[in-house]
Amino acid sequence: MSSSTNSCAHEVLEVVPLIMRAMVSEIRRHRGPDLSVPQLRTLAFLNLHEGACLSEVAEHIGLTLPSMSKMVDGLVARTFVLRHPDTNDRRRVTLALTEGGRGALQAARETTQAFLAGRLAALPESQLAAIVKALGVLRPLFDGGHESNDQASR
Amino acid sequence: MSSSTNSCAHEVLEVVPLIMRAMVSEIRRHRGPDLSVPQLRTLAFLNLHEGACLSEVAEHIGLTLPSMSKMVDGLVARTFVLRHPDTNDRRRVTLALTEGGRGALQAARETTQAFLAGRLAALPESQLAAIVKALGVLRPLFDGGHESNDQASR
């Protein structure tokens, strides 16, 4: 393990939480339809994985099945999500975004992206490109990760 | 606002939460002295801002004063933090890390950094350098931010 690896890890450890905190507090500031961050993450996951079942969502978000079930209750009550029984396996419940759910997600994304763009506006093209490239390298390292999502260790 | 700005914002919006989630779940996996993420953030803030008062910490972390007060109760009970009355303004309580607190923070940081280094190990020097540089550009944009931290909007 090179020392560049460590100093890069150090930089990630410092800067990523900084950005994340700014994003989260921006989301909270604008929460029109009053969605918490985990709820937004759930909508985002469903947007990508149409028709995922409850367990899959719970696993991905990192909640237990009961907690996710209750969170989905709330999303269903606000008509952001629909529950359908799976036709193949009737134990499963598949989830789908409604138009309203997609809209809420889109709205939250847009305000957050606009906030980020505001911060980035000062940068010249070359630096923007460098950032995109660097994040493109990081993404696959953390995307899906180990899939070792730990229900057990909690 | 250039379109590069927007695509960069988009990339940040996608990748930063990904990395953050991996870090948080790693922290939770290893929590030896059983510190929550907000507690760790509190210790980190106190490490940088020795002698900050309770309100300042609450503002920075994004908690209300009562919540922060109770969290500090816990940190004091575990002897990670000390409360001192401020000599100038006796309403204020200033906070300081103990050696134990500093140690706990350091330990958590090291395990997280090691985790990150593990993920980054596959990358060649050139890409590591590019990432460090890109994050170095991002950092000042989100460091301290606008200081417009909102107790009110919550």
Add this chain to the structure above:
DNA sequence: TCTAATAATTAGTTTTGCTAACTATACCCT
């Protein structure tokens, strides 16, 4: 000096996430 503002705490409630227990369905294996 008396009133208003500020810093922190306490009290009580709400939210959220957990474990345990339960129901229903599917899988397996003899």
Add this chain to the structure above:
DNA sequence: AGGGTATAGTTAGCAAAACTAATTATTAGA
């Protein structure tokens, strides 16, 4: 085919964490 085990989801009950409202102590200002 039938019975035991495993899996998916929900319900119930509880614990942790964060909020609002109210309280106390201190400072600042009219």
